[in-house]
Amino acid sequence: MTSSIKTAQAMPAADIKIRSAAFEDVPFIVMLDERATGHSKCCYWRELFAHFAQTPGEGRAFLVAEQQGRLVGFIAGEIRAFEFGAERCGWVFALNVDQDIRVNNVGTRLFEALCERFSSAGVEKVRTMVDRDNDLVLAFFRSLGMMTGPLIQLEKELD
Amino acid sequence: MKLQKATMCGLYAVLELATHRDQQISAAEIASKYEISLNHLAKVLRTLVRARLVESVRGAGGGYRFCGNPKRVTLLDIIQLFEEVGPDAEPAPPVDHVEGRTLHKVLREIDDIALASLRAVSITTLLKINEKQKRDPEVKAVVGRAASGG
Numbered sequence: 001m002t003s004s005i006k007t008a009q010a011m012p013a014a015d016i017k018i019r020s021a022a023f024e025d026v027p028f029i030v031m032l033d034e035r036a037t038g039h040s041k042c043c044y045w046r047e048l049f050a051h052f053a054q055t056p057g058e059g060r061a062f063l064v065a066e067q068q069g070r071l072v073g074f075i076a077g078e079i080r081a082f083e084f085g086a087e088r089c090g091w092v093f094a095l096n097v098d099q100d101i102r103v104n105n106v107g108t109r110l111f112e113a114l115c116e117r118f119s120s121a122g123v124e125k126v127r128t129m130v131d132r133d134n135d136l137v138l139a140f141f142r143s144l145g146m147m148t149g150p151l152i153q154l155e156k157e158l159d
Numbered sequence: 160m161k162l163q164k165a166t167m168c169g170l171y172a173v174l175e176l177a178t179h180r181d182q183q184i185s186a187a188e189i190a191s192k193y194e195i196s197l198n199h200l201a202k203v204l205r206t207l208v209r210a211r212l213v214e215s216v217r218g219a220g221g222g223y224r225f226c227g228n229p230k231r232v233t234l235l236d237i238i239q240l241f242e243e244v245g246p247d248a249e250p251a252p253p254v255d256h257v258e259g260r261t262l263h264k265v266l267r268e269i270d271d272i273a274l275a276s277l278r279a280v281s282i283t284t285l286l287k288i289n290e291k292q293k294r295d296p297e298v299k300a301v302v303g304r305a306a307s308g309g
Contacts (some may be wrong), residue, residue, distance in 0.1 A: 131270065132271065132275035133275065135233075135275075135278045135279060138275060138278070138279035139278070139279045139280070139281055139284070140234065141279075142279045142280055142281070142284045143230065143281055143283055143284045144285070145287060145288075145291075146274065
């Protein structure tokens with residue numbers, strides 16, 4: 001355990017504003033996602049934004065975080081019902097925060113804002129899926145009180 | 160998952176010190192609260208000090224203090240100070256029969272999931288769960304009965 005991150009402290013960022021994403025935010029979302037994943041998914045994010053914009057629902061949100069007018073993160077999620085035999089619940093399917101400002105509560109603020117929407121829409125649970133080797137994101141969701149749920153994701157190589 | 164005694168002592172010590180980060184707590188106080196041997200705890204605390212997660216404050220009113228980053232120090236970080244965990248600690252799979260390899264593959268999958276959880280639970284996360292447990296009436300009742308010897 002040699003990393004200085006084990007001892008370094010961070011302070012919550014001030015002046016963070018959470019708002020609904022606008023079409024002009026999509027290039028930022030594409031860029032942030034590409035920095036994190038190494039893949040440019042311009043079409044995917046445009047289509048997702050358009051889908052959310054065209055069919056806005058009570059339990060559906062695409063939010064961005066702004067600090068002094070600069071975009072620093074985003075989150076997207078929606079309520080899905082009865083998939084895989086599960087009850088109606090909120091799903092977070094995208095969350096990303098600018099690497100330069102991480103560990104400053106921006107992700108927490110985005111997550112809480114999305115959960116507020118889910119709660120207002122009447123659901124009692126929020127779920128997500130994370131690569132089990134993605135320690136950073138897994139630890140982040142754990143720190144927000146999320147625990148292993150009742151569903152186990154299974155997969156198989158197709159012959 | 161069963162952890163060794165030293166590991167459990169280390170986790171108790173870290174949780175106690177991280178809960179009261181503004182205070183110095185003596186080894187005797189921790190030993191008494193968790194009913195563990197003071198000698199054993201002293202060794203465990205030395206390991207935590209060497210790992211720079213805990214610092215020792217000498218003199219009157221001295222004791223130990225948590226000095227790590229609770230958001231970043233994980234369960235796995237603490238456990239690995241005291242014991243080997245994960246697939247690397249296991250012997251290599253037998254090469255002479257398929258059954259051994261099959262079992263190893265499935266057990267490896269279970270280990271991978273356990274390791275991912277240990278890596279993902281930070282001290283801050285543990286403290287939050289601890290606070291929630293304290294507010295849970297069912298847990299309160301069990302702890303209360305144990306404290307009164309009932």
